Amino acid sequence: MHAEFWQDRWSHNRIGFHRDAPLPLLLQHWPALDLEAGSRVFVPLCGKSLDMVWLAERGHRVLGVELSELAVRQFFEERDLLPAIHETSAGRHFVAGAYELIVGDAFALDADVLADCAAVYDRAALIALPPELRRTYAATAWHRLPSACRGLLVTLEYPQAEKSGPPFSVMADEVHALLDDDWRIDAIERRDILANELGFVADGVTALSTVVYRVVRRG
Numbered sequence: 001m002h003a004e005f006w007q008d009r010w011s012h013n014r015i016g017f018h019r020d021a022p023l024p025l026l027l028q029h030w031p032a033l034d035l036e037a038g039s040r041v042f043v044p045l046c047g048k049s050l051d052m053v054w055l056a057e058r059g060h061r062v063l064g065v066e067l068s069e070l071a072v073r074q075f076f077e078e079r080d081l082l083p084a085i086h087e088t089s090a091g092r093h094f095v096a097g098a099y100e101l102i103v104g105d106a107f108a109l110d111a112d113v114l115a116d117c118a119a120v121y122d123r124a125a126l127i128a129l130p131p132e133l134r135r136t137y138a139a140t141a142w143h144r145l146p147s148a149c150r151g152l153l154v155t156l157e158y159p160q161a162e163k164s165g166p167p168f169s170v171m172a173d174e175v176h177a178l179l180d181d182d183w184r185i186d187a188i189e190r191r192d193i194l195a196n197e198l199g200f201v202a203d204g205v206t207a208l209s210t211v212v213y214r215v216v217r218r219g
């Protein structure tokens, strides 16, 4: 059901979550993570996000995972890259240049696949999931990332009763409940974005903020 929902979104090009530029909050907050050049960044539920392009341009290697093969094929086609393709138990891997994108289920990746990820970047991934799948996601992909991994998590907060997700509202207390056992989490920016999000205004949402968390895996 969950997979069908997203496959359907991609096959009908209903991808309003996709942005045609990297997220300004990524550009603003990523440098302070002070990662080494060449380090690998895990981008869960990656879609065909241009944030991955920005990360690669900063010298990172990118490991993405995405359910939709259409999304992954579009990502490479739109960059004129011809990926090499191989299969593992994690899924179908598309590899070109700095990018390795796995068409597969983020919840099913094992720790070996994630072992050399020095960083994680979650934009529109945690908040794409309903509550029970958020718990699954935290207990699988996030739990399996290696110690000392660090990164950014970007969420939305709004009165959930005013609109149904996705994207879902994920409040700070839930972020802590999901991740505190494994991660040190600091909210580094909370920004009111309601005026820029006309779809939310049209749906009658009365308050909308985006929150950026800096996360560091406990040892």
Ligand SMILES: C[S@@+](CC[C@H](N)C(=O)[O-])C[C@H]1O[C@@H](n2cnc3c(N)ncnc32)[C@H](O)[C@@H]1O
Pocket: 006, 007, 017, 018, 019, 044, 045, 046, 047, 048, 049, 065, 066, 067, 068, 071, 104, 105, 106, 107, 123, 124, 125, 128
């Ligand atoms: C809201 S979109 C965000 C995509 C991307 N992070 C971005 O910022 O454009 C969520 C994406 O997660 C993918 N997805 C949902 N569940 C997934 C799962 N269990 N494993 C891998 N990808 C998943 C969907 O196909 C969709 O492309």
